Amino acid sequence: MASDTKTPVVLCWHMHQPSYQDMRTNQFLFPWVYLHTIKDYSDMAAHLEGNPEARAVVNFAPVLLEQIETYLIQIERWRHGAGEIGDPLLAALVAEELPETGTPAFLGLMEKSLRANRERIINRYPAFARLAELADVYRRKPELQRYISRRFLSDLLVWYHLGWMGETIRRKSHCIQSLQEKGHNFSMDDRRALLDVIFDVLSGIGPRYRHLAQKGQVELSVSPYTHAMLPLLIDLASAREAMRDITLPVHSDYPGGEARAGWQLQEAKTVFQRFFGLEPSGCWASEGGLSAATLALLEDHQFRWTASGDSVVHNSLNRARETNPELPDYGIHRPYTFGESGTFVFFRDDGLSDLIGFTYADWHARDAVGDLVHHMENIAGQGKGKARPVISVIMDGENAWEYYPENGFHFLDELYRVLANHPKLQLTTYSDLVANPVTEPINLPHLVAGSWIYGTFSTWIGDPDKNRAWDLLCEAKVHFDRVMDNGSLNSEQKEAAMQQLAICEGSDWFWWFGDYNPAQIVSDFEHLYRRHLVNLYEMIGYPAPPSVFQQLSQGSGEPARGGTMRPGHDAEKQA
Template sequence: MPSDAAAPAPMRVMLCWHMHQPEYRNLRSGKIHLPWTYLHSIKDYVDMAAHIEAVPGARAVVNFAPILLEQIQFYVDQLHQFFDDGGSLGDPLLAALAEPVLPSDRAAQLELVKACLRANRERMIDRFAPFARLAGLAQHYIEHPEGLIYASSQFLADLLVWYHLSWMGESVRREDPRITALEDKGGNYSIHDRRELAHIVLELMESIVPRYRALAEAGKVELIMSPYAHPIVPLLLDMESAREAMPDAPLPLHTEYPGGAERADWHLEHGLKVFERFFGQRPVGLWPSEGGVSQAALAHFADAGFQWIASGEGVLNNSLSQTTDHGCKHRLYRFGDVSLHCVFRDDGLSDLIGFNYSEWHGEDAVANLVGHMEHIAELCKDHKDCLISVILDGENAWEYYPENGYHFLSHLYQKLAEHPRLQLTTMRDFLAECDPEPRPEERLTAGSWVYGSFSTWIGSAEKNRGWDLLVEAKHCYDQVMATGKLPDHDRALAEQQMAICEGSDWFWWFGDYNPSDSVSLFDQLYREQLANLYHCLHVEAPASLAEVISRGGGAHSRGGVMRHHDEQHH
């Protein structure tokens, strides 16, 4: 072989992290029902930025749902008002941390104690001996609430501080001397300690958008978005599309969502406005909510100006002709006459990170993952057109890893950045550098990244009931908005509230395979959001909103927040 023979082009690897939380705020009351937006902010959003910042060759795609960006800003604004002007905090857990007076009412104390145990026991509680001792006491009080009469305010204060310390990002724990000092103190925390911790929460949340914006401007991160409030766009366009992957699925009584095409476009257009307001740029990539796609949806995505979208491997398999040898599937596709690049997650690799590697030693896990990638690179000969796409939730996996995935993620970025035959990239750079030829296919089969279908959001009695309530509310919304009689302020509130009700998360939780406590919370939240919509419209809510939709009862893997791509319902 000649000594000057050109080395083969490296295989491109795209790591795409999806950041999303549903709307936990009650826009009428100002109360925030669940604390996951701020807890994931101080743990996962800051850690992911830190990992990319730390490795010069690191590259990633990061997806932010616009409604998450607004919630992060809401917390920042409220915390500033709290510290600067004495304002109140709408999140009960954060308020308990920051306010001097702790609850003395037994019911309120019990709720607080329960809230401070919502963390991975092995990785986040037992890791810290003082927290583990407090958690043991807390569990006793939960089982014997009459004993709360003996619980001191100091116990509650220490439990609150340790809960928030356990949710701190590992990069913060290693770099912020204030966190080290609080951990070293171990207990007997003062009001000053609690306020200082709340101030650290503010600093971290305030840093998120600027850090990711700087990473994007440096070319290390490509920022993309999902439709504004995370709706399943194909189902807004046509609920019958669910039968493309589930021919026998029962559907709601009303299979046409009124004005669905206009609503889909609103979520795309409004999402773009929100995204651009935060990041100063328009994204060219879209992770459709839950990877939910259909042939009709592709046209709407392209019309909104997106150049590429991603979905799940199950959708690709359902869409490919069974009679054609497709060779390496790790490449771009186009479907029909829509000029839009489509890429599909490698479900196997993505799920190894989401569900398996948390039990491995970090370096062993990375070696295994990279070995799989090297094998794919050998099978896919034309590296110019090929791309390994690892796409998964950027939030929920890491609490199952030691030290919030610090060792796994830092080693992963370092190993891939230095690899001679694998090259980290963003989709924007891949398209610009490689100018790949997408493989043409006739038509995309509608589905999502979960099972390649929409079964997580429609097709069961409880999920269909949720859709029927939504359709009924949308009819009312259309009728009232058409009169033109609502004041501008109320119209804007109603529009925002309608979008919240169309989010995918409510339907995710309906079903007996999810934990009953989580199902109960989201069932109530959904019905409250629908009731708020009727309130915005100045219409009496229907009696049906008083009826529970779903009770759950399962023990789904990882509390229901994560789902394996091919996991079957039981």
């Protein structure tokens, strides 16, 4: 519960990865689920465990939780000789035989084992940096490849996983420390011991966050099942509320979108309940994507709060002033309700959140936290004599930290320590602020549909490549609906197709399409999206149209932080 005198501060960390698993083969095409789990989700829990007076909101996308569970099942089956590890990179870590040097398989594993921050992860460890230098020689001088031992690849695989290991694990695990000290010539026993550490970290994520929630230190919330952009599922034209001239896909609507949005929320609650034994009170709608129809749906599913970016409330206030010019600017540091909806809406302070995401990585931790808290103190001071402000820092819990020294260890530890003991600021949760409001919410007649990025949906629709992706999804949904109605599938097949459709509805595919994103990541995601669509067609027994096999997007940009994060107000990066 927020203090009667202190200004409430909510740190909301969003944990999310899309589905990287090919549901037809059970293979993971990219390793980001387990890598971010051992590096970021584990560290974020540990910082809260190490600062028991601190509090936070932690939001999980259900598709992430399910993929963590799948890794655990696959590793356990492999241990008992009953199956394979479905991630090629993780399987290679403990493979008895690695590919021959000079082969495409060898080169592929080598390249995958170098996808890490060069400055903060690879160059931090001299042994890892030497392997990366040798990889550069391998690329430039193919005539020397035959002389490179497979020991190079096995050592590189070990160092890649050591590099991605969470800082809090690195500081406590004797196994990790001994492997780092050994440095090279890792044995199969070493590699299996490293896999055991990875398994233990993966298996601890659910119980650790559940325990933090039971203590009341963390509020756990949820996103739509596969991180779908609900306002666009419900109505593609909602994109015009904030951008009237935006070009929409050829298909004017996503068929049955409102029902699908409801399914996404219900399935999210089911998965959340299974993992945590709790009913979520709040929902971070994917990317803070809200509309009036989305708010109504959230209320129908008993969500008491949601949140978005500060541009959304500015757009909504401006719209309200068209009929009520005297309406005050209540600002972003207040809860709001809209129309008849009783669901509280909180708004991200983009300035504070973006400082963590894009500025503080190169600062000394104490200076960075001191600067951030100074900004918070100023906001609190401006509220004297008025309704008390609510300060919201909302950002993903995984992508910023690889740009910080030691995975943000010093910054996060200092942040929780200072805020947990601050005389004028108090860490709290959104559920507490709904149950015991420090100020009554402002009611506006209408919420202008938008997301936390620029207050628009331009990151997911409007660009020609993004629109083509929507048209492919809409076309697939038409065929899906026909097959679901004609009785050709049994209940088990229908359920599998329903899950596969949900994967195709995820917001991440649309995020990455466009020339302003990096070519390699665009290639990864557009290939994966089209594979998911092909799988959907196979599941419903309908031939995939030729358009699904044509490349959607290429990408050629160099956005900040590789495009995994975006600032809330940088118009130059707007699609």
